[in-house]
Amino acid sequence: MRPAARLAVTAAIAVLTAVAALWASTVPAAADESDVDRYLDEVAVELAEPGVWIDPDAGGVIGAAEAAQLDDAAAEAPGNGMRIAVVPAWKLDPEGQERLFGRTLLYEGEELASQLYDRVGVDGVYLVMSVADSSYDGRGMWAVQHSEEGPTYHVEDAIDQAIDCCAPGYGPMIDRFVERASDVDHPFHRDVAPWAVGAAGIAGGWWGGTALSARRRRRAEEQRHLDVVRPMLTEEVIELSDRVSDLPTTSDIAQAALTKEILDTVEKARHRLDAAKTDEHVQAVTTLLGTARYKIACLEALQQGRPVPEPTPPCFFDPRHGPSTQQRQWRPAEGAEREVPVCDQCAARLDAGEAPAARRAGSRSYWEGGEDLVAYIEGYWAGSGGSWRFPHDDHARARGSLWTRWDSRRPRARLAGMRRSLSKAASSAMTSSGNGSPGSGWGGGSGGSSGGRSRRRSFGGGSSRRSSRRSGGGRRF
Numbered sequence: 001m002r003p004a005a006r007l008a009v010t011a012a013i014a015v016l017t018a019v020a021a022l023w024a025s026t027v028p029a030a031a032d033e034s035d036v037d038r039y040l041d042e043v044a045v046e047l048a049e050p051g052v053w054i055d056p057d058a059g060g061v062i063g064a065a066e067a068a069q070l071d072d073a074a075a076e077a078p079g080n081g082m083r084i085a086v087v088p089a090w091k092l093d094p095e096g097q098e099r100l101f102g103r104t105l106l107y108e109g110e111e112l113a114s115q116l117y118d119r120v121g122v123d124g125v126y127l128v129m130s131v132a133d134s135s136y137d138g139r140g141m142w143a144v145q146h147s148e149e150g151p152t153y154h155v156e157d158a159i160d161q162a163i164d165c166c167a168p169g170y171g172p173m174i175d176r177f178v179e180r181a182s183d184v185d186h187p188f189h190r191d192v193a194p195w196a197v198g199a200a201g202i203a204g205g206w207w208g209g210t211a212l213s214a215r216r217r218r219r220a221e222e223q224r225h226l227d228v229v230r231p232m233l234t235e236e237v238i239e240l241s242d243r244v245s246d247l248p249t250t251s252d253i254a255q256a257a258l259t260k261e262i263l264d265t266v267e268k269a270r271h272r273l274d275a276a277k278t279d280e281h282v283q284a285v286t287t288l289l290g291t292a293r294y295k296i297a298c299l300e301a302l303q304q305g306r307p308v309p310e311p312t313p314p315c316f317f318d319p320r321h322g323p324s325t326q327q328r329q330w331r332p333a334e335g336a337e338r339e340v341p342v343c344d345q346c347a348a349r350l351d352a353g354e355a356p357a358a359r360r361a362g363s364r365s366y367w368e369g370g371e372d373l374v375a376y377i378e379g380y381w382a383g384s385g386g387s388w389r390f391p392h393d394d395h396a397r398a399r400g401s402l403w404t405r406w407d408s409r410r411p412r413a414r415l416a417g418m419r420r421s422l423s424k425a426a427s428s429a430m431t432s433s434g435n436g437s438p439g440s441g442w443g444g445g446s447g448g449s450s451g452g453r454s455r456r457r458s459f460g461g462g463s464s465r466r467s468s469r470r471s472g473g474g475r476r477f
Contacts, residue, residue: 033094033106035094035096036091036092036093036094036106036107037106039087039091039092040115040116040119041119043055043085043087043116043119044116044119044120046085047083047084047085047116047120047126048120049075049081050074050075050077050080050081050082050083050124051071051072051074051075051081051083051084052067052070052071052074052084052085052086052174053084053085053086054067054085054086055085055086055087055088055091055131057088057091058086058087058088058131059088059131061086061131061170061171062086062170062171062174063171066171067171070084070171070174070175070178073175073178074174074178076424077125077178077181077182078151078153078182078184078423079124079125079145079147079150079151079153080122080123080124081124082124082125082126082127082178082181083116083120083122083124083125083126083127084126084127084128084129084174084177084178085116085127085128085129086129086131086170086174087128087129087130087131088130088131088132089103089105089130089131089132089137089138089139089140090103090132090138092105092106092107092112092130092138093105093106093138094106102136102137102138103132103136103137103138104138105130105138109142109474110142110143110144110469110472110473110474112128112142112474113126113127113128113142113143113144113472113474114126114144114146114466114469114472116128117144117146117466118466123146123147123148123150123467124145124146124147125143125144125145125153125155125181126143126144126145126146127141127142127143127174127177127181128141128142128143129141129170129173129174131170133389134389135476135477138476139168139476139477140474140475140476140477141159141162141163141173141177141474141475141477142159142472142473142474142475143155143156143158143159143177143181143472143473143474144469144471144472144473145181145469145470145471145472146466146467146468146469146470147467147468147470148467148468151184151185152184152185152470152471153181153182153183153184153185153470153471154180154181154183154184154185154471155181155470155471155472155473156471156472156473157180158176158177158178158179158180158181159177159473159474159475160473161176161177161180162174162176162177162180163475163477165400165403165404165407166400166403166404167477168389168396168477169396169397169399169400172400172401172404175404176404179413179416179420180416182416182420183416183419185471206411207411210409210410210411210414211410211411213409214406214409214410214411217409218406218409219277219278221371221402222277222278222279223277224372225279225282225371225372225373225374225375226276226277226278226282228361228362228369228372228373229282229372229373229375229376230273230276232361232366232376233273233276233282233285233286233289233376234273236289236320237266237269237270237273237285237289239320240266240269240289240292240293241266241270243296244262244263244266244292244296247259247262247296247299250303252302254302255299255302255303258295258298258299258302259299261295262292262295262296262299265288265291265292265295266288266289266292268288269285269288269289269292272284272285272288273285279374279375280375282375282376282379283375283376283378283379283382284379285379286319286375286376286377286378286379286380287379287380287382289319289379289380290314290319290379290380293314293319293320293322293323294311294322294323296322297309297322297323309323311323312324312325312341313341313380313381313388314341314380314381315341315342315343315346316330316340316341316342316346316391316392317340317342317346317356317357317358317359318346318356318357318358318359319359319380320359321343321345321346322343323343324341324342324343325342325343325344325347326341326342326343326344326347327339327340327341327342328340328342328346328347328350328351330350332392335392335393338391338392339391340391341388341391342356361373367390367392367394367395368394369398370394370398371398371401371402373395373398374395374398374399374402377390377395378399
């Protein structure tokens with residue numbers, strides 16, 4: 001950030017802090033909440049200019065090269081750019097790192113993003129992403145657009161798309177948000193013209209052709225995934241069928257009913273595998289297999305007079321081991337130590353200093369299978385009675401890359417890309433011809449600059465009032 005911009009925002013915030021101190025002398029404030037407000041003041045200094053700022057304490061959730069690309073994209077977004085902060089959730093909690101369970105943020109929802117807008121004092125789009133292990137721990141993203149003039153952007157829809165497609169990958173989520181939140185939410189009458197019928201025919205042909213092409217390319221990729229996964233699933237179905245056939249008969253009504261459910265579930269998985277053609281089919285098969293193994297654990301508990309266990313994620317090292325029973329610390333060959341759910345057998349091996357035998361996909365462990373194993377893992381970890389986060393980052397990256405690529409081929413995404421390209425080309429032509437005029441943007445601030453990155457501007461902080469909220473939203477994920 002330029003020294004002049006940092007100095008301007010720091011000075012403005014210092015004035016506001018002095019006024020707040022005079023008020024606080026008569027009305028006592030909670031010191032812990034003040035810590036959050038002071039932290040937001042510091043973040044506002046970093047967001048004096050549009051772009052992406054990542055708190056060093058956020059744990060390296062985004063690589064340096066990817067962060068630089070996202071910073072450029074956010075700074076070049078329409079409406080004087082976007083201001084995006086990636087911060088640790090605990091810094092937004094009045095109790096900070098002292099809280100033992102869960103996370104309660106001082107400002108929730110889009111009000112958190114509005115707090116940064118109040119401090120920076122420049123109309124536009126603001127996004128806050130809180131970094132944590134789970135939504136329970138405060139992980140989420142919130143955004144808002146404040147402005148009195150100019151277009152309204154699809155901020156709320158951008159939040160939903162970013163989370164639905166890419167969570168918990170912070171880089172892909174920001175990329176999707178910037179892309180969608182750059183689209184103007186036009187009134188319906190602006191999109192209708194006298195020549196709509198002819199244009200609709202052309203657009204319909206392009207849309208249908210693009211959608212058909214996207215489907216064909218996706219089906220080809222899914223077939224490659226199926227070629228890798230089918231032998232694994234065939235082996236698991238046969239193994240589980242043999243295990244189920246050995247279940248003892250019983251006169252107990254509850255046990256007999258559960259045994260029948262297990263038989264039906266395994267048979268359904270076999271039929272689904274025979275007809276599998278897509279990743280969704282693969283995910284359905286692994287969900288059924290995970291459900292069958294959980295029901296077997298329930299049957300064993302009834303036979304032994306124990307309470308029926310609650311659903312848990314499968315054993316991390318091999319889902320064929322059934323539901324996990326314990327948690328253990330484990331460090332992959334490359335990466336940080338993390339807690340993983342394990343079965344009793346794998347827990348004993350880890351406690352003895354031995355490496356558990358991992359499920360293999362060819363010559364690799366299954367979590368290293370990349371895009372080929374995305375649906376296989378999702379079925380086990382997003383089904384069978386619960387939804388859990390897979391504790392290896394390779395899967396999240398592969399899932400985000402795969403789903404983002406598929407979505408980018410859809411007609412709507414390609415249309416948005418063409419729209420952005422035309423907008424950039426028009427802006428470049430106007431700049432080169434000298435027709436640009438300072439202050440033509442709707443977000444405030446000076447429009448002129450010389451040399452360097454002309455998109456950057458220096459702003460003062462602290463708005464005296466809020467401009468109208470045009471769009472906003474957010475949620476934990």
